Amino acid sequence: MAQLAHEAKNKAVHIAELLALYATENKEDIEVTLYQVGEEWGIQAGKRGETPFSLKEMEFIHADMAEQFASHLAKQHGFTYRGVMPNEKEMALQQVIERYSKEILQTVETYVSGDKQGRAYLTKNEMEHMLHNHFIRIENRLEQYFEQPAPKVTFAERFETFKNDLKQFAKDLKQSLVERSTKTKEAVFDQVDVVKLAAEAKIKAGVSSLNERIKDFTKVVDVMLEPEVGVMKSTKKINKQPELER
Known part of the structure; x- marks a missing residue:
């Protein structure tokens, strides 16, 4: 829904129209950016x-092509290329995380199973531990690609x-759950429903934590440009290590 609002507030024009509109303007004041559709x-x-x-x-194109086209357009006409702006980066990453959470919720629903009495093949604590490490x-x-990215690697490539x-x-x-269900027996x-509810709660908490993380580092780059001009810097250090199986 947020993307629909974005499209509604921005008038669409052809490149020729844009060039005519800004024919007498200082070209460096014209900024070229990318947005998600x-x-x-x-x-x-x-x-x-x-x-x-x-x-x-230049709508509905792949991220790496969009970056190439946008960069070329700016260079060709003397405009300023700003890449993907922080709010767009935040929205793009959060949408990916949201879709992903639905996928793994479905994985849990499908592959967490048990015996005829409804008793699961893994405990609630084991499920939570598995998702914690996940x-x-x-x-x-996120830290590797977006908070401390390699120089000259564009957002599209990292994304x-x-x-x-x-x-x-x-x-x-999925493989871990399948192996536990098919090999352990x-x-x-713990009941299957209890394990699934615990997994759902853990996934929601994980998504919430990731979204806050994304907000943190997109704020940091508000005044930064893409790698050609500047490199994003992190205010926090995660580098967490998965817990050992108990």
């Missing part, structure tokens, strides 16, 4: 301090790598 990206441009115009030719892995990736890592994490979680005291 669902799972794709669009490019917008406008005078510093004013609502930018969305570019009709979310630590995600937090560490796509992060999404691919989430896919692998989801597979790992030893029911415990």
Whole structure:
């Protein structure tokens, strides 16, 4: 819904129209930025301090292509390239986390099973421990890719790598649950419903923590540019280590 609001407030124009609008303006005052459109990206441009115009030719394109097009457009016409702005980074990452949380909730619903009496094959504490370590892995990736990124690696590259890592994490979680259900076959005291409810609560808490983390570091880069000009810096250090299995 937030993205619909974004599209509604920004008038869309063709590149030729944009160039005509700002023909007499100081070109360095025209900023080119990117915004998210669902799972794709669009490019917008406008005078510093004013609502930018969305570019009709450059909507619904992949993140890395959007960055290339936007950077080229700015360079070609003498505009200032600002990349993905902090609020867009925050929204993009939080939407990815939200979709991911729904995926792993479904994984838990499907693969947490038990015997005929409804007793689960893993305890509530084991499930919580598994998810605790799972979310630590995600937090560490957020730090690696977005709080302390490698120089000259664009947001799009980091964003796509992060999404691919989430896919692998989801597979790992599924595999752990499948192995526990199919190989152990030893029911415990906790009921399946109790384990699933505990997992749901843990996932919600994990998502909330990740969203706060994202807010923290996107605030830090409010006045920073993409890696070509400046590199984001972290105010916190996570680098948490997963707990050892007990």
